[in-house]
Amino acid sequence: MQIPYTVESRPDTGVYNGKMGIWLFLASEVMLFGGLFSTYILLRTGAVSWLEGSVPVEQGGAGLNVPLATFNTFILIASSVTIVMAWASLAIGRAREKEIAHLELEPKDIQERITVSALSNPQKIRAESLKKFQFYMGLTILFSLLFLVAKAYEYNYKFSHGIYPKTHNFYAIYFTLTGLHGLHIIGGVLVNGYFLLPWKTLLTRFWVIIYYLIIPVVLIALCAFLIYSGSGVIFAISPIILYIFLLVSGLVKTFVSAIPGCQMWETEPDRFINRIECAGLYWHFVDLVWIFLFPVLYLLPGS
Amino acid sequence: MSEGHIHDVSQDVKKYLYVFLALAVLTVVTVGISYIDFGLSGSIVVALIVATVKGSLVAFYFMHLNHEKKSIYQLLGLTAVCFLILVFIALGATSNKHPYHDNEDEHRFQKEYNESLTHLHEHEQHEEVHEQDNAHSSDFTAPVGSPIGAYWRNKVFNPQQDGDGTSDTSSGDAIYGTSVISGLVTFEGKIPRMKSLMEEMSADIGCYGKYTTTDPISDTVVVGPSNTLANVLVRITEGPPIGRAYKATDEISAGRIQVAILDQYGCMYKPHILAVMAGQEITIKNSDGIMHNVHAIPTINSEFNKAMPKMTKKIDYTFQEEEQDPFPIKCDVHPWMGGYVSVLPHPFFSLTALNGKFEIKNLPAGTYLLEAWHEKLGSLTSTVEVREGEISESNFSFSKL
Numbered sequence: 001m002q003i004p005y006t007v008e009s010r011p012d013t014g015v016y017n018g019k020m021g022i023w024l025f026l027a028s029e030v031m032l033f034g035g036l037f038s039t040y041i042l043l044r045t046g047a048v049s050w051l052e053g054s055v056p057v058e059q060g061g062a063g064l065n066v067p068l069a070t071f072n073t074f075i076l077i078a079s080s081v082t083i084v085m086a087w088a089s090l091a092i093g094r095a096r097e098k099e100i101a102h103l104e105l106e107p108k109d110i111q112e113r114i115t116v117s118a119l120s121n122p123q124k125i126r127a128e129s130l131k132k133f134q135f136y137m138g139l140t141i142l143f144s145l146l147f148l149v150a151k152a153y154e155y156n157y158k159f160s161h162g163i164y165p166k167t168h169n170f171y172a173i174y175f176t177l178t179g180l181h182g183l184h185i186i187g188g189v190l191v192n193g194y195f196l197l198p199w200k201t202l203l204t205r206f207w208v209i210i211y212y213l214i215i216p217v218v219l220i221a222l223c224a225f226l227i228y229s230g231s232g233v234i235f236a237i238s239p240i241i242l243y244i245f246l247l248v249s250g251l252v253k254t255f256v257s258a259i260p261g262c263q264m265w266e267t268e269p270d271r272f273i274n275r276i277e278c279a280g281l282y283w284h285f286v287d288l289v290w291i292f293l294f295p296v297l298y299l300l301p302g303s
Numbered sequence: 304m305s306e307g308h309i310h311d312v313s314q315d316v317k318k319y320l321y322v323f324l325a326l327a328v329l330t331v332v333t334v335g336i337s338y339i340d341f342g343l344s345g346s347i348v349v350a351l352i353v354a355t356v357k358g359s360l361v362a363f364y365f366m367h368l369n370h371e372k373k374s375i376y377q378l379l380g381l382t383a384v385c386f387l388i389l390v391f392i393a394l395g396a397t398s399n400k401h402p403y404h405d406n407e408d409e410h411r412f413q414k415e416y417n418e419s420l421t422h423l424h425e426h427e428q429h430e431e432v433h434e435q436d437n438a439h440s441s442d443f444t445a446p447v448g449s450p451i452g453a454y455w456r457n458k459v460f461n462p463q464q465d466g467d468g469t470s471d472t473s474s475g476d477a478i479y480g481t482s483v484i485s486g487l488v489t490f491e492g493k494i495p496r497m498k499s500l501m502e503e504m505s506a507d508i509g510c511y512g513k514y515t516t517t518d519p520i521s522d523t524v525v526v527g528p529s530n531t532l533a534n535v536l537v538r539i540t541e542g543p544p545i546g547r548a549y550k551a552t553d554e555i556s557a558g559r560i561q562v563a564i565l566d567q568y569g570c571m572y573k574p575h576i577l578a579v580m581a582g583q584e585i586t587i588k589n590s591d592g593i594m595h596n597v598h599a600i601p602t603i604n605s606e607f608n609k610a611m612p613k614m615t616k617k618i619d620y621t622f623q624e625e626e627q628d629p630f631p632i633k634c635d636v637h638p639w640m641g642g643y644v645s646v647l648p649h650p651f652f653s654l655t656a657l658n659g660k661f662e663i664k665n666l667p668a669g670t671y672l673l674e675a676w677h678e679k680l681g682s683l684t685s686t687v688e689v690r691e692g693e694i695s696e697s698n699f700s701f702s703k704l
Contacts, residue, residue, distance in 0.1 A: 014372035023375050027382040034386040038393040045394070048635035049596050049610040054337065060609050060618060066334065073330050081323045084365045088319070091312045161614070168594065168612050284365045291357045295350035299337035302610075 007270040022278040026285050033289055036177055040296065043169045044303075051170040052302030057161070061302060062170050065154055069298045072150050073290065079143035080287040083192070086136035087276045093129020094269055097122045130265050133276070137196045140283070144189045151182050174297055181293060184286045191279050199261030207256065215248055315364075322364045329357045477549045479559075480667030482689040484697060488659045488675060490524075490532040491702040497521040503639050504570060509593030510637065513569035521639070522575045523679050531659025532701055534576045534677065536629060536645055538652035539663065540684070541672030545649065551583035554650040559665055564588060565632075565642070567595050567611070572632065572642035576678070578652050579644065581625040588617045599632040599644060622646045629676065643678055667691075675699040 004010075005017040013020050044050050055061020101122055158164075158171075165175040203210070219241055226237070264272040333353040341349055363369045368379075499518040504510040511519070525533040539545065554560045560580060566573040566588040579585055587597050589611045597618075599607040604622045611618065625648040634640035645652070653661035661675075668691040676682040680701040689695040 009372075013374040015374060020374065020378075023378055027378055030382050030386055031389070034389045038389045041390065041393040042396060048598070049608055051610060051612070057612070057614055060611065060615055070330065070334050074327060077323060077326045077330065080326075080361060080365050081319055084319050085316065088312050088316050092316075095312065163614070167614075168610075281366055284361050287365075288358050288361050291361065292354045295333050295337070295354050299333065299346075299350055301337075301340075301343055301346050303343050 007268070007274065016274055018274050018278050019281075022281050026281065029285060033177075033180070036173070036180065037292070037296075040173050040177070043173055047169060047303075050303045051168060053298040053300065055302065057163075062168075062174070063161075063163075064174075064298050065157070066298050068150050068154060069294055072147050073294050075143045075147045075150075076287045076290050079140045079147075080284050082136045082139040082143065083276075083280045083283045086133045086140065087273065087280050089129050089132035089136060090265070090269075090273045090276060093125050093132070094273060097125045097129075100125065126265070126269070130262065133265075134196060134262065137192055137276075141189055141192050141196060144185055144192070148182065148185055148189075151178065151185075177293055177297065181286070181289055184289070188279075188283050188286055192283070194259070195262055195276060195279060197261050198263045199259045200256060200263050202261075203252075203256040203259070207253075210252060211249060215245060215252075219245055318364055322360050325360055326357055329353055329360075333357075477547055477553070478544055478667055479665045481692045482666040482668050483662060483664050483694045484666060484671065484673065484687055484689055485660070485662040485694060486537075486697040486699065488532045488535045488537070488655045488661065488699045488701065489530045490526050490680075491530070491700050493703070494526045494530070495524055495703060497524060500570075500639050504637075507570070507593065507637070509591050510570035513591070519569060519571065522571060523641075524677075525575075525657065527657035527659060531655070531657065532677065532680075533655055533657045533659065534574075535655040535659075535661070535699070535701075536576055536578055536652060536676045537655065537661040537663065537699070538578070538645075538647060538674055538676070539649065539666075539671050540674045543667050543669035543671075544651065547649070549580065549649045551580040554580060555583070559650045562586070565597075565644075566590050567597075567634070567640070570595075570634075570637045570640055572640060574654070575642050576629065576654055577632075577642065577644045578629075578654055579622070579646055580650060581646050581648055582621060582623055584619050584621045585644075586617055586619055587611070589613070589615060592616075594636055595634050595640075596636055597632065598635055599630065601626055601630045601644075601646070602628065604646065629678070645676075673697055675701075677701055 003017075007016060009015055010017055010020070051060070051062035053062045053064040054066045055063070057063035155175075163171055165172045223241065260267065262272070264275065333350060336349055336353065337346070340346075368375075497520045500521055501511060501514070501518045504514075504519060513519075522534070527533055551560075555562060560583070563577060563579045563583055563585040565577050565585055568590040570591060570593075577585070587609075589595055592613045594613055595611045597607070597609050597611060599622075601607070601622060601624075603624045603626055607620060607622075609618055609620075622644070624646070626646040629643040629645035632642045632644050651663050651666060653663050655661050666689060668689060670686060670688045672684060673687050674682050674684045680703065683699050683701065685697050685699070687695050687697045
């Protein structure tokens with residue numbers, strides 16, 4: 001099956017379909033967060049008094065951790081740069097690769113051709129740009145995880161001090177906005193993690209372990225539990241267990257062949273560049289939301 | 304995408320680093336700026352401007368909106384319109400908000416209200432009290448402690464002053480004597496039955512949960528056995544020690560006045576009326592352990608409005624300037640919660656309890672003008688002469704007007 005316009009632009013929109021898709025998704029995200037910002041405005045202007053984020057709880061504020069949130073802001077900005085660098089290293093590598101291939105086909109100057117070939121060849125460039133990409137993408141994921149750790153620390157601190165969304169409308173909207181934003185970070189980590197590694201190879205390599213060890217162990221544990229917890233129900237459901245075994249192994253096998261991860265760079269480099277661009281657009285949006293969340297929740301004075 | 308754009312992308316890499324630096328600097332700026340006081344709306348505008356600049360940098364350079372196709376711009380334009388509609392719905396919904404929410408509105412209202420009272424009651428004190436009753440039943444605070452009373456009384460006692468409520472307390476050292484004025488405050492007539500607050504409190508277990516045996520009763524007029532009246536503030540308004548400098552800290556350490564504690568218990572103010580000296584620290588407690596806010600509306604001191612979330616057990620606050628009249632203190636979360644605070648320049652005052660008794664001690668000998676004030680029943684005055692070391696008695700009898 002060929003998916004149309006994954007690389008070339010669709011004539012009527014002028015962009016490849018993935019880009020139009022991610023922008024449509026981001027537009028819906030703007031409305032999702034917009035609705036919550038609207039809620040913030042309504043809660044705040046309708047409130048008799050409003051807590052100030054940076055003021056400690058003992059002094060009647062919300063006691064949010066401004067230094068930690070500032071740190072998180074830097075982290076997210078940095079991750080935005082690294083993910084755009086990840087995309088740029090692929091794009092630059094691809095362009096150089098094409099340039100060299102072009103030179104080899106139509107050498108204008110034999111000396112130039114020799115120089116270029118001696119320095120590099122298309123395969124080498126492709127492998128190098130993938131390494132660069134993995135470096136920047138790895139950094140991006142590392143920053144995202146750092147952000148989540150800081151956020152988890154903040155949440156834990158609040159909960160351990162008896163502060164929940166029900167405590168005050170401020171915390172209700174605080175937890176809703178930062179919680180939804182945190183979910184977006186987690187989603188980004190999953191997608192970026194998928195693009196980081198050659199999953200097809202990894203899963204194929206470990207397929208033997210998965211097939212002969214993990215799935216049987218899980219199933220045997222299930223059977224043991226059923227036998228232990230009573231009766232001969234195990235005999236009644238043994239066909240179901242066999243069915244589950246076949247279903248899971250089949251699913252995993254199909255799954256493995258369908259998830260190339262960063263291996264798409266080998267087979268369809270231009271499509272992979274576009275995928276990374278879309279992942280980047282999403283990630284910049286998550287950064288952008290935080291850029292507004294940070295002053296609104298942490299820095300604005302109370303009333 | 305990348306075809307033939309090698310130079311573009313390479314140049315972009317430099318741009319990305321500059322944008323990163325700009326974003327880092329702007330982050331520092333937005334945090335730094337938050338320490339400067341621009342007022343509420345000023346801070347919001349400044350914070351949003353910085354955030355918009357940062358957001359635009361991300362959108363234009365990282366998300367490549369600086370050279371994107373028309374179709375994407377159209378999509379984003381539509382999104383922006385929808386987003387603005389969402390925000391303006393929220394802003395529009397708050398434009399016909401409750402009068403409490405805007406302090407300026409409230410001040411304007413009170414000013415207009417007081418002005419109208421000035422015209423109506425220049426010569427009729429009785430009707431003033433009547434108006435107070437009406438005001439009490441409405442959403443707005445009773446203007447008992449409002450400038451009208453101060454204005455009127457100043458005209459009587461200090462005709463040379465312009466009635467801005469301030470009087471000179473800085474001249475002269477504090478003097479004390481051994482004379483005492485004491486007496487009894489009673490209520491005459493049919494005792495009004497105060498309504499139960501159970502129904503109003505029923506929404507909040509933090510409130511009604513404190514009343515297990517009896518219903519919570521409104522404490523506007525509290526009459527004790529043998530018709531004695533509680534919550535009456537008796538104070539010296541004219542006489543020898545007035546106009547001298549008394550210091551709250553000295554009075555407390557000498558034991559002439561008590562430490563001021565205002566507790567919120569069972570969604571009522573304990574005590575209902577609090578009398579303190581100017582500059583005396585008030586400890587506001589939240590024994591309920593639920594969300595309250597303490598909203599004081601003084602005439603001369605600046606307005607005070609602090610939220611007390613359940614984890615805030617106490618806050619301290621001091622009214623620095625004396626007030627001619629007691630002013631209301633209320634909780635906007637629980638509309639029935641109301642009390643009064645009187646900020647006085649000297650320690651010669653007393654509050655009646657359920658037994659209706661008051662006692663003002665340490666007075667030098669002389670002739671005094673004594674005022675008994677009740678939030679609902681108005682004020683009564685009497686002239687009392689007391690000799691050194693003796694006790695003069697002065698009784699007040701309030702009646703429903």
